[in-house]
Amino acid sequence: MSRNKPQVPILEKIGYSLGDGSANLVFQMMMMYQLYFYTDVFGIKATSAGMILLFARVFDAFVDPLAGILSDRTKTKWGKYRPWVLWTAIPFALFYVLAFTTPDLGERGKIIYAGVTYTLLMAVYSFNNTPYASLGGVMTSDIKERTQINSIRFISATIATFIVQGLTLPLVAKFGAGDPAHGWTVTIGIFAVAVMVLLVITALTSHERITPPEDQQTDLRQDFKDVINCIPWRAMFVVTLFLFITLALWSSSMNYYFNYFVDKQALYDFVSTLGLTASSGFEPSWGTTLLDAFGLIAKPDNSNVFAVGFSLFNMVGQLVTLIAVIFLSGWLSGIYGKRNVFIVSILITAALTSLFFMVDSTQVALIFIINIVRCAIYGITIPLLWAMMADVADYSEWMNHRRATGFVFAGVVFGLKAGLGIGGALCGVFVSSFGFVANVVQTDTAILGIRLTSSLIPAITFALCGISLMFYPITKSVNENIQEELRIRRK
Numbered sequence: 001m002s003r004n005k006p007q008v009p010i011l012e013k014i015g016y017s018l019g020d021g022s023a024n025l026v027f028q029m030m031m032m033y034q035l036y037f038y039t040d041v042f043g044i045k046a047t048s049a050g051m052i053l054l055f056a057r058v059f060d061a062f063v064d065p066l067a068g069i070l071s072d073r074t075k076t077k078w079g080k081y082r083p084w085v086l087w088t089a090i091p092f093a094l095f096y097v098l099a100f101t102t103p104d105l106g107e108r109g110k111i112i113y114a115g116v117t118y119t120l121l122m123a124v125y126s127f128n129n130t131p132y133a134s135l136g137g138v139m140t141s142d143i144k145e146r147t148q149i150n151s152i153r154f155i156s157a158t159i160a161t162f163i164v165q166g167l168t169l170p171l172v173a174k175f176g177a178g179d180p181a182h183g184w185t186v187t188i189g190i191f192a193v194a195v196m197v198l199l200v201i202t203a204l205t206s207h208e209r210i211t212p213p214e215d216q217q218t219d220l221r222q223d224f225k226d227v228i229n230c231i232p233w234r235a236m237f238v239v240t241l242f243l244f245i246t247l248a249l250w251s252s253s254m255n256y257y258f259n260y261f262v263d264k265q266a267l268y269d270f271v272s273t274l275g276l277t278a279s280s281g282f283e284p285s286w287g288t289t290l291l292d293a294f295g296l297i298a299k300p301d302n303s304n305v306f307a308v309g310f311s312l313f314n315m316v317g318q319l320v321t322l323i324a325v326i327f328l329s330g331w332l333s334g335i336y337g338k339r340n341v342f343i344v345s346i347l348i349t350a351a352l353t354s355l356f357f358m359v360d361s362t363q364v365a366l367i368f369i370i371n372i373v374r375c376a377i378y379g380i381t382i383p384l385l386w387a388m389m390a391d392v393a394d395y396s397e398w399m400n401h402r403r404a405t406g407f408v409f410a411g412v413v414f415g416l417k418a419g420l421g422i423g424g425a426l427c428g429v430f431v432s433s434f435g436f437v438a439n440v441v442q443t444d445t446a447i448l449g450i451r452l453t454s455s456l457i458p459a460i461t462f463a464l465c466g467i468s469l470m471f472y473p474i475t476k477s478v479n480e481n482i483q484e485e486l487r488i489r490r491k
Helices: 010-041 046-072 083-089 091-099 105-138 144-177 180-205 220-228 231-261 265-273 285-292 305-336 338-357 364-400 403-434 444-453 458-468 475-489
Strands: none
Touching: 010 046, 010 105, 010 144, 010 180, 010 231, 010 403, 046 083, 046 105, 046 403, 083 091, 083 105, 083 180, 091 105, 091 180, 105 144, 105 364, 105 403, 144 180, 144 305, 144 364, 144 475, 220 231, 220 364, 220 403, 220 475, 231 305, 231 338, 231 364, 231 403, 231 444, 231 458, 265 305, 265 364, 305 338, 305 364, 338 364, 338 444, 338 458, 338 475, 364 403, 364 475, 403 444, 444 458
């Protein structure tokens, strides 16, 4: 039976949220920089790097359901899902470091090493993140509490994203001191320690309150049947797939967009107006000294202007996203329902993403403005995805009188990782097909490919995500009716 508690303590909500901060220290790195790392640092061709990302998804087709099955059947005094968060903390950190290590191997050896370490990291991610996401679905059955838990969770996720997107390249440049491979090793090592610590805190502070019906029998075939026949689950799987194809495609391509398309002198002039440059005779203040410690001051020779400018682009975007998560997401979904808010926001985001194709390489301020507005709209959707998946688990229990939270979330985690792999692979294939070659001046055709993968192509997949969500049937009123009936049953 379930022990329903109306309020989850705020410290528990914060403790739970740190797990997503930990996951995003890894996930955002994979989404933003993995393809770039393989091509521009490790020296793997873009098409081969893309195939590595795609191959791991075949392996995930078996790993992700297994993670859901095992976590649903785990029985400890800590519950079903918390132990997995703790057990995977060290392996997660270890494989994170290995995936960004650059051993001196031949071309074939590099491809094999990258494929093995990336696949193992994604496998551990499944055994960590599927139970973690499921844990959020059994902490409470209250709709408002669940939305608040996910809002706080994504504040942590956004802070982690801010750190990864804003500090990675400057720290790599600073620690590397001309040796990017060493810079990546040190930077990832620091992040890996944080990953491990945050996961331990989450495991120690979170609690499970919703349990399956007491008379529920273990039946893998029935779990699979319940999930596959669940219309909201099918809709959310497709939504998640297209969403993360888009995010991986756009995030990977924006590295190339800033490094090869945006005019370096125009970018330097822009960051100079913000006081983020150093010149001869420069007398730094305490603020600029602090920023320089993190590698966020551009040098006059433009040697690090890409790192500074792209990091600033990401950090400003994440600050705006955080504001949208805190102030808009819960408020709007409380009025109009999660489904409706998600659809409208993602379609507007698609339109804004397409605008990156329209700007000139010297219009740096306009590029930043487009991203600020885009992040404000997209940020509204961030907490809604996982809150809606918890609603799907409730819908399945309501329809089938059985609950398999881990299995429900496992399918969506697979969709997420499949999107990550497919999006990264598509980016590699697209830019290569237009003639991209790493670390050289690009042809006009290659630049066109980079611009398309940063704008019009992800705009289309964003729109497909919004269209898919129209088939999701759990409206605000339906959800309220489900929760009331489940509350009566659980008594």
